[in-house]
Amino acid sequence: MxxxxxxxxxxxxxxxxxxxxxxxxxxxxxxYEFEFRGMLKYCGPEMCMQTLLDCETQLEFVVPRNCRVLDVGAGTGLSGEALMREGFIGKIDALEPSDNMFSLAQAKGIYSHRYNDLIFPDTETSVPSCSYDLVISIGVFNTRSTTSDCLWEVVRMAKHGGYLSIYFNKLHWDQGCFKERLIELVAAKQIQILSLEYKPYYEENEAVSFVLKKL
Known part of the structure; x- marks a missing residue:
């Protein structure tokens, strides 16, 4: 090792x-990329995309590849690259507050627009409501900053009938209240849970990966 x-x-x-x-x-x-991709063999973007692809196959639907996508926590653009590899050729926007991370992403020529908001519970970002056919978030949610209470805000960004594909460290899933927030969102008729499974993260760690449909 x-x-x-x-x-x-x-x-x-x-x-x-x-x-x-x-x-x-x-x-x-x-x-970031050297440490996470090169040393830790971080596979989040690929695993998140695989969950979405498997869900499409199993439930017999297709997210249009020319749809409007928002990458929440776009970082250096690894998730945007994964989207492009899977044929997403429409407008891809980024929500990324770090100027230094996004400068590396911007050089890859993936994103059409950037929002630089931080996400806080009970506070709307500048992302318009019901704007995106697909919202992805990879490695963003945790128990210290972007907590489970922020799920409501990310769901707000998706169009009615649109999809969300979310992936993060299972440690935070186990220690946070993410299951409870999903139950609340279902009860409020905001989402339908299409898929939820565990995937590799980095080294020996696992991630939770799920696909939601915005109602």
Missing amino acids: TDINWGWKNELYSAKSPREELAYYEKTAKD
């Missing part, structure tokens, strides 16, 4: 707010 310096994990996981986490990514943006 590669000799990995786990100091990044201690620093990131010590963040107590969205702004503290943003400061971490501003500082480490230039090393």
Whole structure:
């Protein structure tokens, strides 16, 4: 196994707010892809896309590949690259608050528009309501900054009849209240849960990956 310096994990996981986490990514943006893809073999974008593809096959529907997509927490554009590999050729926008992360993503020529908001519970971002056919979020939700209460805001961004594909560390799924928030969203007739499964994350860690339909 590669000799990995786990100091990044201690620093990131010590963040107590969205702004503290943003400061971490501003500082480490230039090393992000090398550490996560090269050293940790992070496979989040591929696993999230695979969950969506499997869901399409099993439930016999297709998200139009020329649809309007929002990448929540676009980072350096790894998720945007995964979208393009799966044939998404329509307008792809990014929600990414880190200037340094997004400067790397922007160089890849994937995104049409950027929102630079942080996501807070009970606070609307500048993303218009019901605007996107597909909303993806990969490695964003956690128990320290973008918490389970932010699920309502991300669902707001999707069009009625649109889809959301969300993937994040299972540790946060187990320790947070994500299951409870999904139950609340279902009870409020906001979403239908189409798929929920566990996928590889990095190293020996697992992720939760699910697909929702906005009602």
